[in-house]
Amino acid sequence: MGVLYLVRHGQAPMHAYSSEPAAPDAPGLTDLGFAQARHTGLELARQVPEFTAAVSGDLPRQRATLDGVLAAFGEVHPAGLPASAVDPGWDEYVIPALPGGPSPDLYDTPAGYQQVLDAALLRWTAGAADSVESYAEYVARTGAAADRAVELAGSGQTVLVVSSAGTITALVARLWGVPAESWPALARAMVNASITKLIVGRRGITVVSTNEHGHLAATDVGLATFR
Template identity: 55%
Template structure:
């Protein structure tokens, strides 16, 4: 039985979500995000002796998190980039750009995204990618990771809250409109474990973040 460890990316700067203008060499993570990724690597190194395969989406915050996690491991398998693990594009589904003030107001930003996601799922609004296409590529990416996990391998996947919870929603048969609720409380650099066996994928643990929740350290963030 193989295991897939799904890590949400660490804290990312505002430009990662379409707020403001990013320069070509802008980092994928904040300084805190890099530390979150490093701590998740230490956690995982205490759980598995090594990873047989490592995968991330193509987004800078995902690639940088994988590098931070794998700093705790030696040897390190080749980093495979699979863009099907990318998050949906907020700027694609939200009508107009998100200004800095709205992004800074967590409740206002969440309301904006929730409304946009509901319309996107219903097909009321469409962008470069439909909700059905997004769900299908998540399924395909998970199957490729399961194939790598095989009957006894450990696979690391770094993705985003939306895509990780999209997979969980599929495995738990959560209706599409209920999927966004799963991602709201996902912690940056949290760890979710899925096992791959004869009956397919099964969820073992979700959103593990105790390694980031030590009192007074301020390590736990949500975006």
């Protein structure tokens, strides 16, 4: 039996979600995002003594989170640090074209933006060609990345993967049989730097827990965010 720990990236600056390329020296995370990654690394160190492999997607927010998690984990278990690798298959989806197009005040109200995004995702999961890859292509890409991680998580192996809310919950949704049109509801509830634990065995993948964030939401920590 092997174990996969899937960690959502920490809070990222707004440029991370823009269609415009970020400056080369732009940080992958906000200051809060770096703090979230550190706390998650310490929490994982409390749960396991070592990782046999560590992978992230290729997005700056994902790579920065993996670095932060491993740095904190290594403070507790320096002998338990693996070499890290990048697998672009774990990248998040590219946001589909938003109904009505972007507007200057689109991001002013998170609830309003979420409503517009949900409408775009519903069209996309229904087959609209509103992104650089179709929803079917996204599922195939991320599913192949999950298969590669499962291969790393052989008997007695413990693997760390850092990805994004959409990609992590898309995998969970498929394992649970959640319809594609309902999957975004899972992604909306995922906390930055939260932990999802999967067991890999002879019968496939079993979801043990999702979106664990008590280490971030504790009153003496107060680091839990959704965006």
